[in-house]
Amino acid sequence: MSRPARITIDLDALRHNHRVLRRLHGGRLLAVLKADAYGHGAEACARALAEADGFAVAFGDEAMALRAAGVRAPLLVLEGVFSVAELHAAVRESWSIVVHHEAQLTMIEGCALPSGGLDVWLKLDSGMHRCGFGPDAFRAAHARLMATGKVSSITLMSHFARADESDSAFTAQQISRFDSAAAGLPGPRSLANSAGVLSWPAARRDWARCGIALYGAGAEPQAGLRPVMRVCSEVIAIREIAAGEPLGYGGRFVAARPTRVGLVAFGYADGYPRSAPDGTPVAVDGHRVPLAGRVSMDMLTVDLTALPSAREGSEVELWGRDVPVGDVAARAGTIAYELLCNAKRAPKRHVGW
Template identity: 50%
Template sequence: MARPLRARIDLDAVREHYRFAKRLAPRARALAVVKANAYGHGAIAIARALAREADGFAVACVEEALELRESGISAPILLLDGIFSPAELPLIDDARLTPVVHSWPQLEWLRQARPRHRIDCWLKMDSGMHRMGFAPTDFAPAYAALAECRQIGTIVLMSHFARADEPEHPFTARQLHCFEQVCQHLSAPRSLANSAALLSCARSHADWTRPGIMLYGVSPMLHPHPLAASLRPAMTLETALISVREVDAGEPIGYGGRFVCERPTRVGVAAVGYADGYPRHAIDGAPVAVKGQLTRLIGRVSMDLITIDLNGIANAAIGDPVELWGRQVSATALAQASGTIAYQLFTNLNRRVPVVYEGIA
């Protein structure tokens, strides 16, 4: 019998969320962000599921883009990190990729390039996040330098928000004002809105949006938001109980004896561990569901196993289903109990976790 751990991916949910993103910004086109293997959901499968309706896709780097091209994806693909060296330009030219340009060296590599096709580019401004992008004072000169290149096609102006997941915080408005002031005399399409801004800042929707985590059914917001309530998890990570035992009050559970039973406890062992991507730092009390009932993690996470409190789960037995995150157990709640974010849970899934796709068109 195979190990019972698997990840189920609901492709219908991903399609629904992309359509939701389009409804939120009906005048904009939307790039589906599928970087980092589609946030752990499988970039090729997700891109194929969206291929008939997505306006394009966004990835981090050339390697991720070429994987999509080789799988038959012909839509525009944006390279969010841009070009790492001039040696990538022939690949970008051949695969008709669109790089983000966020620095003078990248711009100069493009100016010196002699591609067979005109290269579309997205020009990035640092409007306050201070991670990548041209300073506001350099942005118009950078645009002018890029626009005069005969080998450059369409240019989209972009920036990225640092705190759009906090709708009440004034920093997003500050970034938006900076971007609008600098770009007011530049005649080019614009892109600002990530998932959080799509939900919380209609003023930022512009010509292109970039939905990411919301495609996978997770709210990007720090606190509950009415528009995020319609999102449903696309991924369910599930396994099964492989051992059930009775442990006396006062007895420790697992490595280091971190958890000590307060009362006689029925303890279940489930087949998943940190080698699969389950968070090693999940605390005692982290949520888990057995037979559709919420309960808690007890004891330290092992490489291949976790231990679960079965008190209150009637007749729990070997083989019973365990949900680690999905519809019953919020990935965000587990992440909060593990000192991380849902993004990391998804992207940390190990290749030994089988993936099953549902809703294939």
């Protein structure tokens, strides 16, 4: 009998989320499939989203994998290219590429490319200060790209640092800086990431780039989005421990009363955060119970005292429909992105074809 840990990817929920975000944004939308579609399976998600305006990935190898799988939709490479060979691949495979620093710009200027062979997204640093050109350099970069004769079109873009903070004025400042720097320049605009689409109407321009919201993770239930990933296992053993007895590595959990403990076949090697504290919610047969004790590599333990109906073989949802992944991430002091991307060892099953 195989180990009961499993991951289900609901492609109907993915398509639903895509339609919700596309409708909310109003313009065109790139579905972000980087990091294997945030752990959901990039090729399967791309096939499921045949209606998408296009996809975005992090780097060239991810783009190559999708092209090799037969995905012919528009592809944007968010980190841009790292070499002349990748620049030629972008032309050959019809990728759009982000240009966000001087070395990429000079590579294009110095490389022999066909006339009008490149589609470029030019990135402004509007305040995040991670990558992108400053306002004056941004306008100069636009002129230099056009002067090469190698560029068919330029989309103007930036990236938000704090769009998920609705009480922060920083996103409004970034929008204003972008509009000022891009004033008078031709070409489509792209500002909104997931949080921008959900919370900042002023950011909804020609193109959106949606990642985490597409997968229904984080704090988006109010937008009608559905979780796409459901991570499950089973209770594989049950035991009783007496009041005052410790449980698990380091004895972090000490029973305050006679406690019924369920052993679950899932651990940090499967992607569950080791940093999750006692009390982190886990759903057993649809009922929430608390995590009890430190997460091990292959197993974790839960307090079943309040759920006498639980038995060996009871279904355990680590995150999904009953326990949002964002709740687990918040308890563990991290973000949903990390948990989704780390869920790699348990077998994945895509449903909703």
